Amino acid sequence: MAPMKNLNLNIDNSFTRELPGDPILENYIRQVQQASYSFVEPQKSKAPKLLHVSKDLSDQLGLSEKDIQGGQFLNIVTGNEPLSQSKPYAMNYGGHQFGNWAGQLGDGRAINIGEGIKGDKRYVLQLKGAGKTPYSRRGDGRAVLRSSIREYLCSEAMFHLGIPTTRALSLSLTGDKVLRDILYDGNPEYELGAIVSRVAPSFIRFGNFELYSQRGDIENLKRLTDYTIKYFYPHLGAPSKTTYIAFFKEVMRRTLDTIIHWQRVGFVHGVLNTDNMSILGLTIDYGPYGWLEVYDHNWTPNTTDLPQKRYRFANQHNVGLWNLYQLANALYPLIEELEPIEEILESYESAFTTKYLKMLRSKLGLEKEHPDDVELLSELDQVLTLTETDMTLFYRKLSTFSKNKPKQGLDTIMDAFYVKEELNHEIKQKWNAWFVKYSERLKLEDAADEQRKIKMNNTNPKYVLRNYMAQLAIDAAEQGDYGLIDQFYIMLQNPYKEQPQFEKWFAKRPQWAADKVGCSMLSCSS
Structure with a gap:
């Protein structure tokens, strides 16, 4: 039983061991100073039910079918049972939202329940929708089935498309009802509560660095940067100004490469705030995303992004650069030289032009x-x-x-x-x-x-997770039918293959979905 207790991971806890924590242990909404995280326990799920598990990721972790079907796995991924030798925590970070500094944000509905190593890979397991944290602001820290299905399916779909991304291990119901105003029109309704267990080497974002820098906490900014380089960019060497410059340059490259991949398959993230930008260049935080159906430069899937359309399809690479400018500002106190930073930022446009052209050529053969x-x-x-x-x-x-x-x-x-x-x-x-x-x-x-x-x-996928498909899976699941979740999961594991059994999903968006909520436009409501 012992290996299963930690999902077959050798628990390491490097983040909480090497970075400063919040000394206050009570879980209430507050500004958290001089800390990278706050310890917090997940809210217990009333009647947890496992809906789906990513076989690909569970195999990678060495989890057997017996492990998954045992009650312990369900309890771990719904917050009812802790991993041994690990204390759950929520991360503290800030961010620019829609171009404006928003101050402290943090993990408002995500709780990291464990960090460990398997083989030569590092994994952090996070529960999204597991309850309030000190960073929940006005939220309840929960997530609904609707948004959880979208995140679960899209995380795995992106991975199999060959796009850097966080992963999703499992999708579960909590047995609780969650009140949400899906259209922000003053008509909230109760929805089924759910949790997605997310997996990544790290969930550190641009906003983690921004918050320390904005607050003038350079000592902890350096600790965070040194930690990130040590565990995720070790080839850059020991901390120094030269290393910090090289670090920023590689973050720029990874960010650009991921955005080029998005453009290749027609993916629009929808909320490219700096708190949604992974320091590892991963696609992170699947909210009101969408795939370009009608080829339209100006399309955005996010109702909150109207009318400016800041995060529209054709502007994603520009927003990526804008966000990198904010990260550069955050790291400047460690580098204290403008010229190398400016050179890296100026190289972004030429690199984009070169890589984008190469990508388009590949799409045309x-x-x-x-x-x-x-x-x-x-x-x-x-x-x-x-x-x-x-x-x-x-x-x-x-x-x-x-x-x-x-x-x-x-x-x-x-x-x-x-x-x-x-x-x-x-x-x-x-x-x-x-x-x-x-x-x-x-x-x-x-x-x-x-x-x-x-x-x-091999470049142009046949199958992508169109919004109307996700909505069909949501509608069925809310009636207790989870068959489409499994069908789409299987299909999206091989998006470049013909798969004749799924041919009906190789089709244009149906007319009924053109203006349907959840299909054409989405809000940030979760």
């Missing part, structure tokens, strides 16, 4: 560089917006295009258009002209059509 590619890609961007065109279907269908048959190009992608009747003569002409150019460009490549198709299909 182009391996060689050609001076006309920028024009080809720019013209594609324009024709994609002439009428409502589904991004995922377009790129997947495009892989079947024959470079020797440009006149058949439009037929190849016809299923990607939402309203085919809008394809007037002028739009058709523009598409046909683009396909002629694309055909000529493909002839400069060495790969045959079939080889190109394979490479394109």
Whole structure:
């Protein structure tokens, strides 16, 4: 029983051992000074029920089916039983929200219940929705089934898409009811309470550094930075100004790489505040996210982001840079030199241009560089917006295009258009002209059509977690049917494969979902 007690992890507790903690042990809302965390016990779940477990992640942790089906696992992932040799805690951090400094934020509905090592990997297990912490502000620290299903499925979907992300180990009901105003319109309703157990090497965010720096607590800023480098960037060496510069540069690179991945698959995070930016470059905090269905630069899934659309699809890389500026400001007291920081920040735009162009080439099956590619890609961007065109279907269908048959190009992608009747003569002409150019460009490549198709299909997913699909799973689960959760979990483990049994999910968003709450737009309500 002993190994299961700690989910097969060798408990290490480096975060609470090496960083300053809150001396106050009472759990009440407050400003927490000179501390990286507060010890806090999860709220007990009244009638916990395990709905789903990520087999991929549980296998990685060495958990057997017997381990999972035992009552101890359920008690651990719903906060009813602690991991041995570990004290649960909530992290203290601040952040810029929608461009404004918001002060102390912290883990308002997340509690870290353990940190350990398995093999050469470090894991932190966190419960989201496990009750109040000193950082809950006006919240109750709980989460609802609706948002928990979205986080659980999306975390695992992103991992299998090859995108850096936090993971989700389990999804459980608590047996409690939680009051939420989903539309912020003054009509709250009770919803089913739930908990997602999240896993990552660390949940440290840009905001952890910002809070210390904003408060002028440079001693603890240094302790946090040294800790982060020691455990997650050890190849950078011992603490020094040179190391801090190298650290910032690598955080910049990881952040940019993740955002490029988002753009590749059409993922829009929805809430890119600095407290939602992982210091490891992971996708973190799945709230009002969405996948681009209609190709639209200005689309944002977040109702709170209207009308400014700060976090729209086309602006994600700019927001990433803005957030890196805030991190640079936070780290400046340790570096005390502007020039190296400015050089790193200035390199972001050129790095984005280079990597973004390379990514777009890969989506079109182009391996060689050609001076006309920028024009080809720019013209594609324009024709994609002439009428409502589904991004995922377009790129997947495009892989079947024959470079020797440009006149058949439009037929190849016809299923990607939402309203085919809008394809007037002028739009058709523009598409046909683009396909002629694309055909000529493909002839400069060495790969045959079939080889190109394979490479394109390994870049452009066939299956993504569209909001309407998540909402169908939510609607069914709220009636006690968890079949769609499992079906989507299985399908999204292999998003680049054909999977004929799931073909019905390779389809445009249905009309009924165009304006439905939870499908077209979402709030931050959890």
